[in-house]
Amino acid sequence: MRGNWVVLAFCSLGQLYADQSLKPQIAASQLATNNPSLTTVALEKPFCMFDSSLSPNKSYTIYLYAMMESAIAISSLVTDNRSKPLNSTFQQTNGGQLGPYRAALFNVPNCASPPNLADVGDINKVSDVLKQYLFRVGDDGTRLYDPNFLGVCNPPLAPDSMYRFKYMLVDNADSIMKDQTLWSDPIKTRRVKLPTKIDTWPGRRSGSMIVITSILSAFVFLLLSGFLACVSSAVKGLEDSSEATRHMSQTIQQSEPRLQVSSE
Structure with a gap:
């Protein structure tokens, strides 16, 4: 069943990306579970999106840019005035908050x-x-703190935050932007749950289930109380019977010597 979903999804990629105005899309849940997560977002790679911009005998690279939704008011540009791609890093933009x-x-x-x-x-x-089909943004939690790493860093995203993403086609010969997509729609990472708000029950309970459970609990309590009362009464009766038998036995033993003295 999973294979069928994957086939249908990928067979439609070529048709979806025929329109050059399309934006990066979040991966379908059938292809990427737990997406978005607290610190990552899985995107579909730009299959067939830049085909009309590719020239024979040239090599290209896809650049992926990310920024927080709030940064649009500051700057959403990814090239300089010479169409050169910006090399802004995660640290320089404060995790995408500044651009x-x-x-x-x-x-x-x-x-x-x-x-x-x-x-x-x-x-x-x-x-x-x-x-090969998907890219997970925020999937590298080690290189951010490596002082010897000078390449492109893909650190974890911030939880409960809105992000936008953009793909750019870059000509490797002169490092000039050849084409680019629009910014994606806002995609929000998941929120951290407070320990006090985590549901520890095996399953969620509705209001009617809680009422029924309370009634059954009270009924079981009454049954147990009645059972214990019956057991206590039975034990007390056995004790009284044993005490009466022991008293009668002592009375008989005391009367036997008197009978023997009288007969003498």
Whole structure:
């Protein structure tokens, strides 16, 4: 069933990206579970989106930019006045709060020869296939704190925050922007749940379920109380019977010597 969803989703990518005005799209839930998460967002790569802008015998790279929704009022530009891509980093933009930062670089997806979708049904290959179709923003939590790393950093996103994303096609020969998408619609990461608000019940209970449970609990309590009362009464009766038997036995033993003395 999962394989069918993947096939349908990817077969539609070429048609969806035929319109150059399209934006980066969040990955379908059938392809990426828990998306968005607290600190990541999985996006569909731009398959077939820039085909009309590609020239033969030239090489290109896809730049992925990210920024917080609130940064649009400050700046949403990703090139300078010479169409050169900005190299703003996560640290320089305060995690995207001051403007766009370059989150990733990757090769232009091959629309004519995509990965073999039949491999999606193979548990050993499905991860590699999805990595070729999807990109997870915020998936690198180590390089941000590595002073020796000078490349593009893709640090975790902030929880409960709105982000926008943009793809850019860059000519490797002169590092000039060849084409770009619009900014994506706002995508919000998940909110952290407070420990006091986490539901620890095995399953959620409705109001009627709570009432029924309360009534059954009271009924069980009455049954147990009645049972204990019956047991206590029975035990007391046995004790009284044993005491009467013991008293009668002592009376008989005391009267036997008197009878023997009288007969003498």
